[in-house]
Amino acid sequence: MRATSVSILAVCLVFSGTTLAGGLGARVASPAPGEATPDHTQRRVQGVITAVAPRSLTIDCSQTRRGVTGKVDGATRVTINGRPAKLQDLQIAQEARGEMGLDDAWVAVAASASR
Secondary structure (H helix, E strand, O other): OHHHHHHHHHHHHHHHOOOOOOOOOOOOOOOOOOOOOOOEEEEEEEEEEEEEEOOEEEEEEOOOOOEEEEEOOOOOEEEEOOEEOOHHHOOOOOEEEEEEEOOOEEEEEEEEOOO
16 A cells, blocks of 8 residues: 555656655746757767758668668758758768757758768
């Protein structure tokens, strides 16, 4: 009975937005009104660029050997060797790391220029 009560209490605390570490009255941090909420995830890919199109990019993942294609939009941050770049600056066969958002759009793509 006691274990059930503790489990129910823990579930209630999680869903009510309180944390034990901050006290029973503490609220979990949430974005202020008008503040952008992050739409990124841990969907990260590292590999080689295999396709560059006007609105999409494909990176073949080095671990799975599968291509990951995502949309590219105005919010996608593209860098080459750490410097800002444009989608059209990316080339097939460049090594790249990318982070994909929940909407299957690339949030960031960082490529290395061949030497």
